[in-house]
Amino acid sequence: MADRLALFTGGQFADSHAKTAHGILRYGEREVVCVVDETSAGSTASDVVPYARRAVPIVAGVEQAAALGANVLVIGVAPFGGALTDEWRAAVLEAIRAQMSVEAGLHTVLAEDDELAAAAAASGVELRDLRAAPPGLSVPPAERPDVTVVHTVGSDCAIGKMSVTLELDAAARARGLESAFVATGQTGIAIAGWGIAVDHVISDFVAGAASRLVHDGASRAPLLFVEGQGALGHPAYSGVTLGLLHGAKPDVLVLCHRAGSTDIDDYPGVPIRPLPELISIYEAATSWVDHPAKVKAIAVNTRGLDDDAARAELERVRAETGLLAADPVRFGGDELLDALGLA
Amino acid sequence: MADRLALFTGGQFADSHAKTAHGILRYGEREVVCVVDETSAGSTASDVVPYARRAVPIVAGVEQAAALGANVLVIGVAPFGGALTDEWRAAVLEAIRAQMSVEAGLHTVLAEDDELAAAAAASGVELRDLRAAPPGLSVPPAERPDVTVVHTVGSDCAIGKMSVTLELDAAARARGLESAFVATGQTGIAIAGWGIAVDHVISDFVAGAASRLVHDGASRAPLLFVEGQGALGHPAYSGVTLGLLHGAKPDVLVLCHRAGSTDIDDYPGVPIRPLPELISIYEAATSWVDHPAKVKAIAVNTRGLDDDAARAELERVRAETGLLAADPVRFGGDELLDALGLA
Numbered sequence: 001m002a003d004r005l006a007l008f009t010g011g012q013f014a015d016s017h018a019k020t021a022h023g024i025l026r027y028g029e030r031e032v033v034c035v036v037d038e039t040s041a042g043s044t045a046s047d048v049v050p051y052a053r054r055a056v057p058i059v060a061g062v063e064q065a066a067a068l069g070a071n072v073l074v075i076g077v078a079p080f081g082g083a084l085t086d087e088w089r090a091a092v093l094e095a096i097r098a099q100m101s102v103e104a105g106l107h108t109v110l111a112e113d114d115e116l117a118a119a120a121a122a123s124g125v126e127l128r129d130l131r132a133a134p135p136g137l138s139v140p141p142a143e144r145p146d147v148t149v150v151h152t153v154g155s156d157c158a159i160g161k162m163s164v165t166l167e168l169d170a171a172a173r174a175r176g177l178e179s180a181f182v183a184t185g186q187t188g189i190a191i192a193g194w195g196i197a198v199d200h201v202i203s204d205f206v207a208g209a210a211s212r213l214v215h216d217g218a219s220r221a222p223l224l225f226v227e228g229q230g231a232l233g234h235p236a237y238s239g240v241t242l243g244l245l246h247g248a249k250p251d252v253l254v255l256c257h258r259a260g261s262t263d264i265d266d267y268p269g270v271p272i273r274p275l276p277e278l279i280s281i282y283e284a285a286t287s288w289v290d291h292p293a294k295v296k297a298i299a300v301n302t303r304g305l306d307d308d309a310a311r312a313e314l315e316r317v318r319a320e321t322g323l324l325a326a327d328p329v330r331f332g333g334d335e336l337l338d339a340l341g342l343a
Numbered sequence: 344m345a346d347r348l349a350l351f352t353g354g355q356f357a358d359s360h361a362k363t364a365h366g367i368l369r370y371g372e373r374e375v376v377c378v379v380d381e382t383s384a385g386s387t388a389s390d391v392v393p394y395a396r397r398a399v400p401i402v403a404g405v406e407q408a409a410a411l412g413a414n415v416l417v418i419g420v421a422p423f424g425g426a427l428t429d430e431w432r433a434a435v436l437e438a439i440r441a442q443m444s445v446e447a448g449l450h451t452v453l454a455e456d457d458e459l460a461a462a463a464a465a466s467g468v469e470l471r472d473l474r475a476a477p478p479g480l481s482v483p484p485a486e487r488p489d490v491t492v493v494h495t496v497g498s499d500c501a502i503g504k505m506s507v508t509l510e511l512d513a514a515a516r517a518r519g520l521e522s523a524f525v526a527t528g529q530t531g532i533a534i535a536g537w538g539i540a541v542d543h544v545i546s547d548f549v550a551g552a553a554s555r556l557v558h559d560g561a562s563r564a565p566l567l568f569v570e571g572q573g574a575l576g577h578p579a580y581s582g583v584t585l586g587l588l589h590g591a592k593p594d595v596l597v598l599c600h601r602a603g604s605t606d607i608d609d610y611p612g613v614p615i616r617p618l619p620e621l622i623s624i625y626e627a628a629t630s631w632v633d634h635p636a637k638v639k640a641i642a643v644n645t646r647g648l649d650d651d652a653a654r655a656e657l658e659r660v661r662a663e664t665g666l667l668a669a670d671p672v673r674f675g676g677d678e679l680l681d682a683l684g685l686a
Binding site for chain 2: 080081082083107138139140142198199200201202203204205206207208232233234235236237238239240241242243244246247266267269270271273281284285288289290
């Protein structure tokens, strides 16, 4: 039976932390029946979040989703800290009892939760933990496959690194290049159907997981677009970012930034460094392990600006950094791809 | 029944990766009956590794350790990758059958291994996983307790950061300062009896684990010496290093280096950056999360050099960096402590 998804966002559909729901709507290939979100219920998804593109209904509860024929409830929020809250647990249990499988990328492992596992067994449905680490992870080998690796890095988390990566891959494939998107987080995995959530593996193995993804990707295509995670200046997630950077050993970096952001979203008061400094920081970090890479372009998330304001912001960033700045989500990935100098 | 330890090193007692055995011998307060190491059997520990200080016998196998009255087998090696090998598994099973508990800081979780768990249950002995993450870890809060945090960082792993941290703490307490050693790895935990192995937690929670240690440490003393892990230039472990650095939010850094090392030990061909550049790298990394700290002194591991050569090497490092350079393991921690400017 094909998946018919209901995307649960716990009242946060309009917020950037609902990026899993947004990403599946925009880039996923599976059928989405509805969004479940009590705050935005009654609207359609693309009206509330234009990025999402699909005009699926937003309903208030799991019961309505089941009535619309959904057979999989997807936790569509990547919450700060990644835990399953009591409120969400109630929704998950309701879905299981309504014969829906549950797919989630939380740090809370659904299948290891006694209450959820018992309920799923009783209903005969699946619990899919997208963040579960594959067996056999370890430290990375010294050598990287002979492929070209493009890696998105950022000024903060939840600013659109995955979207930029997907747009670059789509633009490359549209030109006939053999390329692959390499998912490193739960949303990317939900979209691509493979990958490793590098933020959920044992910290000693972050680089090893990234390296394995590049090795696996090399069997798919000679040009890999590896999704970034977190930010080197993020007080909670910087370790994931650096381990991924060192394990992926990119040839080219794309720096992602959200227009107008001045502080780390999860840590108000911790300033985001100016873009030229961020470029230096990321380039320097690649050189620490003797695999130097350059930032070749800036991807700017201009969500919330009108087209004129967006173009002005891109021009400002170009002047500030001396690099091409583009918003591939708004204007397509071609211009950004050109700037990478891959062909 | 008090622990009577046998330290198992799988033929590697003389190697720096047997740092868990070496650290327990030098700094631990528990009784050590013997070392189990077929390569060095017949010698005494302090003859093979003077750092270890204790003249305990080295025996060839678990059987002899049991005959000497050992009741706990400690895996005394921190192997690259942290897995339990088949050879070690045989020794662990032999120990369990000889009524010995087993203590280990591997990534392989002994208590989750069906064969070992069944054997331990049958013999009525404990399996102690020092690296097991405590429950309830998450991302760090924004605020750090109002204590002074000294943190050791390094040019590579397994070069003596823990020893430097312990020597500084001992020197501080000898002066009547209220201080505490904060263990962040398995050897430190085996010595101190508390701590978190930050390299074994989910990568998203490395900084959160470090932050929790500082909060826990603050209830013990107003001056904390937080053990470092890995190195920012280590291709496998850099993510752990950065997460720990950002979670601990140190006030003062001590850069640790092994005299004469030019490449990352686990990755020959990946050069260690010059010390002045490492100082800049670590200081810059602290500033990324808006909690800048300075490297105040260099701890140089001069093991293998005679006293004159060691003093010459310290003088060379002083000239190269403009900072005090000392080997606290060889000459005591006082000089290094003075350079931190804490009093």
